[in-house]
Amino acid sequence: MKSPNNDNILTLDNLSISFGGIKAVDGLSLKVNENEIFSIIGPNGAGKTTVFNIISGFYKPDSGTVEFKGRNLVNHKPHEIARFGVGRTFQNLELFSRMTVLENLLIAKHLYVKTRFWEELLKTKNVKVEEARAEDEAYAILNYLGLEQYAHIPISEFPFPIQKRIELARALSLKPELLILDEPAGGLNMVETEELSTIIQRIRDDYNLTVLLVEHDMSMVMNISDRITVLQYGKEIADGKPEEIQNNPMVIEAYLGKGAMHA
Secondary structure (H helix, E strand, O other), X not given: OOOOOOOEEEEEEEEEEEEOOEEEEEEEEEEEEOOOEEEEEOOOOOOHHHHHHHHOOOOOOOEEEEEEXXXXXXXXXXXXXXXXXXXXXXXXXXXXXXXXXXXXHHHHHHHHOOOOHHHHHHOOHHHHHHHHHHHHHHHHHHHHOOOHHHOOOEHHHOOHHHHHHHHHHHHHHOOOOEEEEEOOOOOOOHHHHHHHHHHHHHHHHHOOOEEEXXXXXXXXXXXXXXXXXXXXXXXXXXXXXXXXXXXXXXXXXXXXXOOHHHO
């Protein structure tokens, strides 16, 4: 396993956003280092997914900055942020259910197809080369995640756990340097969650990327995270390594329940 270094890849500075007068994120600042698995946890309504939506360009903050590799992401559109190297999965699956697994990955990879409109219209040699390259890369990701046999089957035919893995494959198709995972273990049983934990760690190491994770399964969070930030009402109430969070009385009693951190 690779050890994270101390070079910041993502910096949130004094980030705030309100909805209907309610502060969803309130002056949040944090730094994520390259190659680490960084988790954000907290009760429902703590602002975790809102933070992800700001980073990935779906929400514009009222104040503060989001710097990814020195570039301020605020005011950039989601597809631009994806092209900068930020890949993401969602709590509610955002797959195209009538399309095949391969087609879902190729849609993501289209961000990197180096062709001009007129070339695509005429189906030039360059277009065919780029399409073949994109397909090869998509198959490589499917093979890596054990999904290659499903390539030509529509998404709608798969059970939820397989769809979760397909969405992870699609996020990898964006060639991210920062992979944002929003509740990846939601709806999975214990065995499936353990398998996913192993996959996430392997992806971090093999793809040399950084993982930013929101997850309610505390066993998973404690097992794979390098660092954890805990939110309450959009504010940070704790930050540290898993063992430090496990032993923080305020976190245990007020937000996760006694004994939950050691479940």
